[in-house]
Amino acid sequence: MVLTNGKSFWTRHFSADEFGILETDITFLLIFILIFFVSCYFGYLLKGRQLLHTTYKMFMTAAGVEVLSLLFFCIYWGQYACDGVGNGSLKILAKLLFSISFLVFLLMLILLGKGFTVTRGRISHAGSVKLSVYMTLYTITHVVLFIYEAEFFDPAQVLYTYESPAGYGLIALQGLAYVWFCYAVLITLKQFPEKQPFYVPFFAAYTLWFFAVPVTALIANFGIPKWAREKIVNGIQLGIHLYAHAVFLIMTRPSAANKNFPYHVRTSQIGIVEEGAAPGAKFPHHVYGNVTFISDSVPNFTELFSIPHGPPAPAASARKQVEETPALEQRGAVVTTSAELGSSVAPKPGGGAESQPPPYQLHAPQLHTQNGFTEYFSMHTASARPV
Numbered sequence: 001m002v003l004t005n006g007k008s009f010w011t012r013h014f015s016a017d018e019f020g021i022l023e024t025d026i027t028f029l030l031i032f033i034l035i036f037f038v039s040c041y042f043g044y045l046l047k048g049r050q051l052l053h054t055t056y057k058m059f060m061t062a063a064g065v066e067v068l069s070l071l072f073f074c075i076y077w078g079q080y081a082c083d084g085v086g087n088g089s090l091k092i093l094a095k096l097l098f099s100i101s102f103l104v105f106l107l108m109l110i111l112l113g114k115g116f117t118v119t120r121g122r123i124s125h126a127g128s129v130k131l132s133v134y135m136t137l138y139t140i141t142h143v144v145l146f147i148y149e150a151e152f153f154d155p156a157q158v159l160y161t162y163e164s165p166a167g168y169g170l171i172a173l174q175g176l177a178y179v180w181f182c183y184a185v186l187i188t189l190k191q192f193p194e195k196q197p198f199y200v201p202f203f204a205a206y207t208l209w210f211f212a213v214p215v216t217a218l219i220a221n222f223g224i225p226k227w228a229r230e231k232i233v234n235g236i237q238l239g240i241h242l243y244a245h246a247v248f249l250i251m252t253r254p255s256a257a258n259k260n261f262p263y264h265v266r267t268s269q270i271g272i273v274e275e276g277a278a279p280g281a282k283f284p285h286h287v288y289g290n291v292t293f294i295s296d297s298v299p300n301f302t303e304l305f306s307i308p309h310g311p312p313a314p315a316a317s318a319r320k321q322v323e324e325t326p327a328l329e330q331r332g333a334v335v336t337t338s339a340e341l342g343s344s345v346a347p348k349p350g351g352g353a354e355s356q357p358p359p360y361q362l363h364a365p366q367l368h369t370q371n372g373f374t375e376y377f378s379m380h381t382a383s384a385r386p387v
Contacts, residue, residue: 017227024235051267054117059248062108063101063245065100066097072094092146107131110177118262118263119191145164149164171214216233
């Protein structure tokens with residue numbers, strides 16, 4: 001005898017608390033695939049600019065593992081929809097990958113809070129030991145939770161994952177991680193206040209994320225009816241993960257318009273910056289900005305021309321004046337112009353010595369109305385022209 005809930009593929013073998021889980025997982029799978037490919041594209045751009053740091057690689061890894069987890073969940077629930085049994089090994093594998101994605105993302109947040117790859121290139125020995133102990137303890141607790149669920153949970157009852165001693169232990173570890181995260185961010189901001197454009201929204205956004213996990217667990221255990229618990233909690237958990245990944249993807253997008261971009265030291269410069277420095281030494285202070293990407297879209301007006309000084313010119317040589325062009329001042333550019341130039345030919349020195357051409361010749365800017373762009377200085381060597 002086979003008891004079913006109607007003839008629809010989406011409800012036939014599902015109980016009331018499982019209605020909608022397959023559709024929800026498929027929807028989030030498509031969204032996370034999009035996030036993963038966008039993160040890979042951003043990673044490609046960052047690698048070209050030598051800004052693909054370890055923390056961003058961890059984010060890409062967490063997103064990729066999340067995609068695999070949802071893929072196995074969809075396969076399991078799809079098979080379950082066909083035969084009403086499913087493959088239990090696929091479900092366990094999907095849950096394991098889901099936990100790995102969560103742990104990698106949590107470790108990335110703590111490392112960023114401590115300033116890793118943002119204000120420092122290495123973590124101190126004591127900090128590395130603390131992180132290793134904490135993540136080991138968190139991993140062991142997750143394994144115990146899986147074992148407890150497999151051995152003591154009754155399939156006939158509707159039980160929540162965190163409805164166990166190991167689940168409450170994970171909630172306590174989540175609270176400890178948030179305290180550590182707060183302390184790390186505050187210390188980093190105290191030492192590098194110029195990083196506030198990144199760390200202030202970063203701290204605010206992920207404070208909500210840290211609180212969402214234990215609050216969801218408590219609400220699921222005591223506030224949601226058992227007949228609707230599994231499908232509601234499944235949607236809330238996936239929504240929390242989507243929020244965390246989407247926020248980080250937006251805050252680290254490699255765009256000149258992104259004022260929150262955290263990285264300013266290139267991957268090829270980390271070894272040079274920290275050569276001879278103690279473990280855990282900080283990067284040099286850097287005025288916060290996104291000038292790294294300006295040259296990719298518009299001319300970089302912040303770099304001024306530097307002209308080498310030649311031998312002292314005679315008294316009859318022209319005076320040079322530095323002035324700011326009002327039209328370009330609004331765009332933050334400082335232009336060096338030449339004014340009151342004398343004759344274009346340098347005077348012949350006495351004593352029969354051969355005249356030497358000036359090392360550089362400055363051309364005054366010319367405005368072309370037909371295209372609307374300003375022709376800026378071009379420095380090139382040129383020899384003196386005869387009269």
